[in-house]
Amino acid sequence: MDEALRAVADPTRRAILRLVRDGELAAGEIAGHFPSMSRPAVSQHLKALTDSGLVEVRADGNRRLYRWRREGLRDAAAFLDEMWSDRLARLKAAAEREEWPERTRSGRTSRRQQ
């Protein structure tokens, strides 16, 4: 999840994600959208996106076609949802998991962070 969030924190990589969101695109086509940047730089961004699970690749003859992986952002989205949901919803969810939610203040319940 760290990796996915880190990957998505970069504006170039977000732009790439938008490009490959609705269909496959070859590495060269993607690089063509970033004239101010060298092709290897884009290739390295593609590697970062692949490694973090945000896109997937497949070979097609000479070329390599990239496309978005929906699941790649799942944990990140879950974190945002967790932050956004109100306290009651989280208490309820915690109860359903038969856990106690994180202590807000002094924290006698020493849970490992993260």
Add this chain to the structure above:
Amino acid sequence: MDEALRAVADPTRRAILRLVRDGELAAGEIAGHFPSMSRPAVSQHLKALTDSGLVEVRADGNRRLYRWRREGLRDAAAFLDEMWSDRLARLKAAAEREEWPERTRSGRTSRRQQ
């Protein structure tokens, strides 16, 4: 938005966000949750979170109380929603804005990225 996503990409900072999500917490109390890390390190994380708009501070005598800023993650959440929504929904949203959605392939519509 970059800043917020970058901030949230760090596990320590996410843990801090969870701590201050439901109420105010003093810097020292927060640092107390991270015994493996020096207090200044936590202070620097708090600065990063403040600068990126994810938390806000207020002075209280000696101490400084931090709490979450809901709006801080808005753009990040909007990006995830944009990625997640299906093509049809985006087309519709674009039509309502009287814009054209990003070209998926060859890109004659050269929009500035980002």
Add this chain to the structure above:
DNA sequence: GATCTATGTAAGATATTGCTTACATACTCG
């Protein structure tokens, strides 16, 4: 097979992070 085209990888320069320890600032309380 020779050459072109598409793409990744290596090496290296530079900037940025994320810590640490030492120090500065400022409120509090006797």
Add this chain to the structure above:
DNA sequence: CGAGTATGTAAGCAATATCTTACATAGATC
């Protein structure tokens, strides 16, 4: 006021990111 408490900032260091140019690899095509 002076000691104590809470906290931020500075300096410095090791690790990592993000580019660049040069090179390697491999499928396509004549």
